Amino acid sequence: MDVAQSMETSSGEAIKCIDMHTTGEPTRIVYSGFPRLEGTLLDQRDQARNEYDHLRKRLMLEPRGHFDMYGAIIIQDTELVRNGTADIGVLFTTNSGYSTMCGHATIALGRFLVDTHDLTVFPKRDGLVWDQASRQITLNIHAPCGLVSVQVPTTADGRKSDPSRQVGFLSSPAYPVAMGLTIPIPKEVRWPELGDRESVTLDISYGGAFYALIPARELGFDQGLGRVDLASMTSAVKRLKPYLSSHAEVVQALRHAEDERLSFLYSVMVVDDTVGSKPPGVEGTETGLCIFADNQIDRSPTGSCVTARMALAHAKGNRPVGQRWAYNSLVSNHFNEGAFTATIYDDKVHVTEFNGNVRPAVIVRVEGSAFYTGAMTFIVEEEDVTGQSGFTMEGVTK
Template structure:
């Protein structure tokens, strides 16, 4: 039987998931990205390699809710801060600046691929620094009998950008929300402010959340990061239940151009923990459980950590567990009219 054409594009990937949210990690076939900083590399990926994002993320090899990880070389500045590895995050509509679920998956991947040192005897915690577009995060993987049973990261400094902001939304009315940076900027509010109980049908909550998301992008200036213009955009909207800290709680995050996070959203957990700690609703070090749409859980705990441009800052530890789905060699045959990828629906929440 004849094999694929010799000039077919090939990408080798490992597929994992964390709380149901996919994490497709590139093994080989992706070109080396250029740039002195990781944000330079992110710009290079967008300018020169975005066709590969579409190949990996879009149909027929992916879908509108796909998510990916592109390992890159850490910058010299990040190495000086303790980073031994680095990666970019990508999805169906672009590139993220932070992703908790993918960091949790990458921690297991890094240990199992021998990219970081592991404890002698196979029990204990492997630790390493990971450079991401939002900065360097401390990552750990807990091993039992040589197997990774949980992964965690400690966030970059998180801070509240706006508290009790408001906007008039057509069909909903005046909506009050907070904007918090947890590696990316999120608008956070309980779903009841959109006129919906958190137990309302998922499609209704997504529809209302996306209506708010579009209004915020169209009518409000993008939130500004004090250090990096590339981080200055609203990445997602997070709807919450009404549980009071530290009781277990639930998240529903819509991000990008309408993707729905199946997980509790690691950077969203970071943002929510920072918001509650700084508002006095949560004690330092107290653990809180967050469930996403699949019901699987991340656990967060937070500590104060100085300031960011005069705003009180918080670092948040988020723990979860990732699982393998498979490995694949993705191919694009040169005469395939759909080989470059497509999305039947441009977003999950039209």
């Protein structure tokens, strides 16, 4: 018995994970060892948060993770899996909690679910259908925001995913909820770059989670995202986001969700449509910096926000059905590799919000690439005070 096995036995608790990244943004896929959850997927999300949040902290934070770690917990049993609509479920984890949708993690998870043939991990794996002509497998993932259809390219024999081709997913319905919203910024909230301005104008759009979309120059960063003082921009958003989350007009906009538990501001996305790496076959490109959860920075272009941005652009008349657009992060611009591409797939769908209103929406196809970085078994020893539930350096210095 090796050391890892002996510690696993002595601790009585081990969680097994596969690590991947999508344009540099990590996804720690939890495939074994997380306690069984009950009820609907949103109920299971509540249970994970209320009863097992110490496990999220162990996996996301130091010493096993870091401030910007991201995770995906495979959920084998949900209401959509039981009725045959979905093949598998997932819960997404951040440095501070549980998100409702994540595009970069969906892209990674699609590859992993095709590559695993362990039915204890993915009971419905053998039921997936391989399309030999396109060398592609489609699977349906139940995310907290709804159903997401994922198309995973495969090798010639259909047994494994093909990392040389992009994974695509069709989003749950996406729609803007506020356009051109001018928000006054009180003195105690303002940041130095804002100067004498007393307000900012932004949009709010839903792509499985709610995003406040604001141009970099609107925040006072006149050089946009071409050259970024990351510390200053993060500091500005850190002041802005809590204020927006409690502002009456923003709170009202966030009520346009299909379930009240989805009704919160997940992120501020700083955007710049004047810069961006441009892959072949797209008609345009732009860049975004996504700051979410507890001031966590997304290295990827943020697939769920790409969905939200496409829905917003379509509503403004700027993105017709079928037009292919590229969305970059600071990382994809640096490497000139890793942009997400997106198209409006369907603009004839409607959603019923939890307040009863019916709203037009779109389905967006988003494409990107994810890669494996490692595999691990995490354990905890009873004597380990530091590693019991995870920490951040910011937290220990407060």
